[in-house]
Amino acid sequence: EAGVVQSPRYKIIEKKQPVAFWCNPISGHNTLYWYLQNLGQGPELLIRYENEEAVDDSQLPKDRFSAERLKGVDSTLKIQPAELGDSAVYLCASSLDSGPNEQFFGPGTRLTVL
């Protein structure tokens, strides 16, 4: 069975440009997470979806970040406009539900903002 798929794996953009990341979770997983991981730090939750509903977006900087999970499957995370401080790895994870279950992570998208 395929794991969590993310694309692109790497992205280099100039500041003020928009960027989008895509995630395809494991089939049957209702809960999808987007995390931000800075260098030398653990993942920090940006947003959690239960099916197509964003149930926790308290840590998402809504002035520049947006996300969607249409039809409760794939998800897209967007940044517009990007800032230098947004350079990081963006991880997508999925789990059966939001209980204390194993979260399965994708390989991440490494974003560099110049």
Added chain:
Amino acid sequence: QKEVEQDPGPLSVPEGAIVSLNCTYSNSAFQYFMWYRQYSRKGPELLMYTYSSGNKEDGRFTAQVDKSSKYISLFIRDSQPSDSATYLCAIHHGGAQKLVFGQGTRLTINP
């Protein structure tokens, strides 16, 4: 103060050594404790999962939880070069239904 604090390392030990990795947490409501392993350029993967105080063993790995001290540990016996990775403690916050990660300890096992 972060909810989960982890010794940042980095930690470098010779092959065959016993490794001890540790985290402390502040919220007594935390009930489920996990260790994730993250290889370079990869996403984290679950290594160990416990929900009570005491020890849980899986091969060369032992997870230890002390709820009275709010302290969790991961021990690796007979460490191998393939164990070289970043180890992240993660605690499930039941109220918020989310995982809170430590900052990770980068471990290198030298042949």
